[in-house]
């Protein structure tokens with residue numbers, strides 16, 4: 001190649017920095033492609049789990065991990081020295097918000113460590129979600145300073161956003177087209193060669209900045225559309241039209257419409273975070289506000305408070321105050337069949353209810369029992385626990401729940417996922433407003449009263465998007 005950084009051949013050494021939801025599946029895919037892979041993660045508990053064949057990532061089974069270990073071409077390490085002589089390094093560390101500002105400290109720390117291990121001809125790829133300019137303006141100088149090498153002539157550098165959708169069996173990592181970029185032609189060719197061995201389809205774009213912005217557009221699109229359907233659904237309910245029926249009907253249009261489902265709020269590492277990376281960057285770069293992002297944040301952030309308002313209204317109809325009522329939350333993860341609790345709306349729902357004096361318990365077989373420990377009693381799913389609750393709130397509709405039993409045993413259910421049909425289940429969004437229930441909207445939840453005890457946005461100093469998983473604590 002013109003500048004000497006040859007693409008790594010299978011058999012070459014790949015270092016994947018960060019062994020989480022993004023890094024671990026990528027490491028497994030690289031092993032399948034024939035590379036020797038070292039997964040670097042600072043969390044020693046995670047490293048121990050991985051090396052003993054126990055996966056904590058839903059999309060990677062223990063069996064798959066053990067197969068990778070058995071090849072002798074995969075191991076995890078908490079020490080960067082194990083990545084020495086790497087040919088390709090991929091950075092997949094967290095990029096949270098801290099006081100609504102991008103926190104790139106994990107990325108810069110990883111780049112600093114990698115820099116001292118670089119040799120001429122290697123390739124470094126950033127995958128962490130971030131704002132345009134990060135690869136070239138932040139990662140590049142750290143790598144150059146620490147290695148004494150020059151990006152371009154001496155080593156390749158690129159950005160490729162991850163599109164992992166945890167739990168999605170169709171659009172897996174290898175099946176999903178991957179956007180790729182490089183700082184120059186040779187870098188792009190090396191990035192292309194690497195991912196070409198891992199995924200079915202690569203989509204080159206002109207620069208790392210374009211690739212970084214592509215990821216933010218994708219998640220902002222989803223975030224804004226979920227906010228639209230959430231606000232739409234609240235108003236549809238108030239005029240006695242079933243929003244789910246309307247969404248289903250609109251989705252029959254073969255062009256120009258994409259269906260999104262209303263729900264109790266957004267969670268995970270992407271939607272509550274990435275659009276703010278975009279709006280922050282737009283404000284820094286242009287001085288303008290990205291109003292649509294701010295509005296979508298506002299609407300989606302208020303959904304847990306709306307859920308709590310509906311719980312209070314339901315209890316009120318049963319002549320029960322929230323204070324002292326037993327509320328059982330069914331599902332704590334932010335999405336079904338997942339153990340991921342990062343930014344989950346369930347956390348805020350629990351906090352708001354506790355602040356109002358409710359006695360809160362939860363059932364979720366996917367989520368580590370330590371999650372929310374101390375605030376929320378963890379229950380098992382039995383007719384007795386369901387029957388003992390004044391209100392059952394279906395927040396996440398995992399498939400392993402015996403829903404007929406829940407409906408039979410509960411006295412009243414608020415179904416936030418449109419899953420239940422029995423007489424004791426009231427759906428969060430469809431159905432007419434009952435006569436004595438206050439007609440409320442997301443905006444109304446800004447009024448003094450329910451939802452005001454806890455801030456909808458994270459309080460200063462509390463990093464948003466970086467909630468260590470129970471296993472890593």
Ligand SMILES: NC(=O)c1ccc[n+]([C@@H]2O[C@H](COP(=O)([O-])OP(=O)(O)OC[C@H]3O[C@@H](n4cnc5c(N)ncnc54)[C@H](O)[C@@H]3O)[C@@H](O)[C@H]2O)c1
Nearest residue numbers: 018019020021022041042043092093095109110128129162
């Ligand atoms: N989870 C998703 O669905 C998803 C999808 C697309 C993109 N992303 C993006 O990918 C990135 C990683 O997300 P994730 O969900 O895999 O995070 P994660 O928290 O599951 O995993 C990140 C891992 O990095 C480790 N780590 C932190 N700092 C480190 C360092 N300096 N060196 C080595 N390891 C370090 C952590 O211990 C953790 O195990 C983020 O930027 C995220 O926005 C995530």
